[in-house]
Structures are given as structure tokens and as C-alpha cells.
Amino acid sequence: MTPLEELLADRIRRRGPLPFADFMRECLYHPVHGYYSKAESQRFADYYTSVDVHPIFGRLLARKFAWMWEQLERPKEFLLVEAGAGVGRLAQHVLDFCAAKLTEFYAAVRYVAVERSALRREQAGKRLRPHATAGHLRISPEIPAQIPAGCVFSNEFIDALAVHRVVRTGGMLQEIFVGWDNGKFIDAVRPVSTCAINEYFATQPVTLREGQHAEAGLEACDWITEVGRRIARGFVVTIDYGHRAEELFDERHMRGTLLAYRDHRVSEDFYAVPGEQDLTAHVNFTALETWGQRSGLETRELTSQTAFLLALGESNEFADLYDPGQSEAEQIRARLQLKTLIHPEGMGERFQALLQRKGLT
Numbered sequence: 001m002t003p004l005e006e007l008l009a010d011r012i013r014r015r016g017p018l019p020f021a022d023f024m025r026e027c028l029y030h031p032v033h034g035y036y037s038k039a040e041s042q043r044f045a046d047y048y049t050s051v052d053v054h055p056i057f058g059r060l061l062a063r064k065f066a067w068m069w070e071q072l073e074r075p076k077e078f079l080l081v082e083a084g085a086g087v088g089r090l091a092q093h094v095l096d097f098c099a100a101k102l103t104e105f106y107a108a109v110r111y112v113a114v115e116r117s118a119l120r121r122e123q124a125g126k127r128l129r130p131h132a133t134a135g136h137l138r139i140s141p142e143i144p145a146q147i148p149a150g151c152v153f154s155n156e157f158i159d160a161l162a163v164h165r166v167v168r169t170g171g172m173l174q175e176i177f178v179g180w181d182n183g184k185f186i187d188a189v190r191p192v193s194t195c196a197i198n199e200y201f202a203t204q205p206v207t208l209r210e211g212q213h214a215e216a217g218l219e220a221c222d223w224i225t226e227v228g229r230r231i232a233r234g235f236v237v238t239i240d241y242g243h244r245a246e247e248l249f250d251e252r253h254m255r256g257t258l259l260a261y262r263d264h265r266v267s268e269d270f271y272a273v274p275g276e277q278d279l280t281a282h283v284n285f286t287a288l289e290t291w292g293q294r295s296g297l298e299t300r301e302l303t304s305q306t307a308f309l310l311a312l313g314e315s316n317e318f319a320d321l322y323d324p325g326q327s328e329a330e331q332i333r334a335r336l337q338l339k340t341l342i343h344p345e346g347m348g349e350r351f352q353a354l355l356q357r358k359g360l361t
């Protein structure tokens with residue numbers, strides 16, 4: 001038993017089954033035993049993201065942010081807020097590139113690396129000290145209360161937010177709670193714990209099929225609504241794997257999209273080793289658009305990562321890929337890494353980029 005398994009089992013024995021969202025939140029974010037609260041020792045053993053492939057990902061994003069700054073008519077301060085910044089790798093790629101190649105924009109950048117885990121904030125602080133000292137970055141557990149002009153962006157953040165699980169039975173939505181029986185966690189099907197779940201599915205343009213499992217990403221909805229409220233003028237960029245609702249809830253996803261990752265192996269054993277494996281669910285981009293609209297965020301585009309990165313890199317034939325003094329072999333390697341990011345069979349079509357904006361015409 002992991003220490004977290006003991007804590008969760010004890011809680012369920014005393015208070016009854018837990019909504020899956022509460023179970024998932026504890027597994028990922030329990031202050032001591034949560035998967036993301038611990039040092040990143042397991043990180044590359046379990047998964048990697050576009051950020052880890054090559055700095056070109058951050059460099060192209062930096063070009064997009066500079067374009068946004070122009071669109072906003074070059075405000076003196078441009079708040080660039082990264083949600084789920086982890087140990088600050090993406091922040092480093094973006095800021096190093098801005099400092100070297102986009103100097104006018106860099107002068108306006110006020111980067112806020114937002115990260116829930118205290119340990120990761122500490123690691124990010126060390127990595128990003130030069131930019132912090134120069135007054136271009138701060139690290140925070142929270143999105144700034146007001147964003148007069150800027151952009152809130154994230155990479156593989158929304159998929160790491162807790163979700164409720166549901167199943168449609170007898171024409172009704174029921175919620176899957178986590179129970180404890182005979183020394184193990186079990187699914188416990190109950191009436192929904194909050195009417196927000198019914199509201200969530202009522203706003204989707206599809207109805208679940210009989211027997212279909214699905215997730216309700218209520219935390220993601222709250223998050224995007226709050227971000228919209230805090231931005232006066234600016235953009236939101238969300239890069240993640242997922243679909244619009246019609247595809248997310250289609251007949252290919254009868255078991256939902258929740259997955260557990262450990263040692264680069266994927267499983268549906270969500271209850272194994274709590275706190276020691278990553279749990280993720282595909283992002284419902286329709287929900288981000290719908291809840292975003294409620295606080296003034298208008299969708300500009302939803303494209304594949306392939307199209308998003310190609311549009312940013314093609315104009316200079318991906319010259320940002322190379323570092324000065326690189327050998328021919330290093331350049332070839334960089335080109336292969338770029339392929340992983342944009343090739344449809346690599347990360348290119350699995351990941352989508354949603355661009356929303358507010359206060360601009």
C-alpha cells in the first residue's frame with residue numbers, strides 16, 4: 001500500500017465513497033504524497049511533453065506572443081502567464097529566446113509562472129533566476145487577479161485537472177464514486193454529487209449512449225471562466241490533447257478517456273499505486289469554448305499542433321531551430337526533433353491548440 005492509499009482508504013471507510021474527482025485531486029495534488037507535489041524524479045520515466053522534445057516549441061510560442069503584443073498595440077507591460085509551469089522549462093525556452101531575439105518584446109514581458117506545487121516553484125525559481133533578477137519574471141501559485149493586457153497559456157495543464165466520472169444507465173446520468181471493499185478500491189455508481197454535472201452534459205451538443213462512460217471536467221470549466229474574468233484585453237492559448245465534444249463523446253470513446261501513466265505504460269487501472277502514477281483525461285475543447293464565452297473569451301481558432309507550429313515556423317523556414325556553432329549532426333538531430341513535434345503521427349495531430357481572445361476586434 002502507498003501512504004496515500006492508506007489515507008484514502010481510511011477516509012472512505014469512515015465517510016463513505018468519494019467522488020472520483022476528489023480521489024484524483026488527492027492522487028495528483030495531495031500536499032505530501034500527490035504525484036505532482038513530489039520532486040520530478042519520475043518525470044521522464046513516466047511521460048514527456050512537447051517542451052522536452054526541443055526548445056523550438058517555446059521559441060515558436062514566443063513568436064506568437066510577440067505577435068499578440070503587436071495586436072494589443074505594444075502595451076508597456078505584457079503579462080505572459082503560464083498555467084502549470086512545472087519546474088520552468090518552457091518559461092526558460094520562451095524567455096531566453098525573447099531576450100536573445102525579440103528584445104523590444106522582452107522589455108515589455110512580465111512573465112508569471114503559475115505552479116501549484118511548492119517544490120516545483122522552488123525548482124523553477126533556481127532555473128529562472130536571471131530573468132527574475134532582470135524584472136521579467138515572477139513565480140506564483142495563482143493566476144494574477146488582473147491582467148490588463150497579455151496572454152494566459154498552458155501546455156498539458158488542463159488534462160491534469162481533476163474530473164468527475166459518469167456513466168449513463170437506464171437513460172440517466174449516474175456518477176462513479178470510489179468505494180473500498182475487501183482491501184481494494186472499487187467503482188461505486190451513485191446519483192450525481194452535484195447538479196453542475198448535469199448542467200455540464202446538458203450544454204454538450206451530444207447525448208451519451210446507454211452504458212457509455214465519460215468525464216466531466218468541471219475544474220477546467222471553472223478555470224477558464226475565471227481566466228476570462230481576469231483578462232481585460234488579451235489572449236488565451238491552450239495546447240493539449242483532446243477533442244471537441246462531438247468526437248470526445250462518440251462511439252469510439254465508450255469507456256471515456258481517463259488514463260493512468262507510469263513508466264511510459266498506459267493503463268485503465270486508475271486505482272493502482274495512488275500518488276505514484278499520473279492520471280489524465282482528454283480535454284473537452286467545446287467546454288473550454290462554452291465556459292470561456294461566459295466570461296468574454298471568443299474563440300479565434302482550434303487547430304492541430306501541426307498547423308499551429310507550421311504557421312509560426314514556415315516564414316523563416318524554422319531558422320529558430322538552430323543554435324550558433326552547432327555541428328551538422330546536431331542540426332540533423334534538431335530537425336528530427338522538430339518532426340516529432342509537427343508530424344501527424346508524432347505529437348502533431350494528437351495535440352490541439354485553442355486560441356481565444358478578449359477585448360480585441
Ligand SMILES: C[S@@+](CC[C@H](N)C(=O)[O-])C[C@H]1O[C@@H](n2cnc3c(N)ncnc32)[C@H](O)[C@@H]1O
Pocket residue numbers: 036037049050051052083084085086087090114115116117120141154155156157160161
Ligand atoms: C502535466 S504537468 C505539465 C508541465 C508543463 N506545462 C510541461 O508542458 O512540461 C501539469 C502541471 O500543472 C500543475 N498544476 C495543476 N493544477 C494547477 C493549478 N490549479 N495551478 C497551477 N498549477 C497547477 C501541476 O502541478 C503540474 O506541474
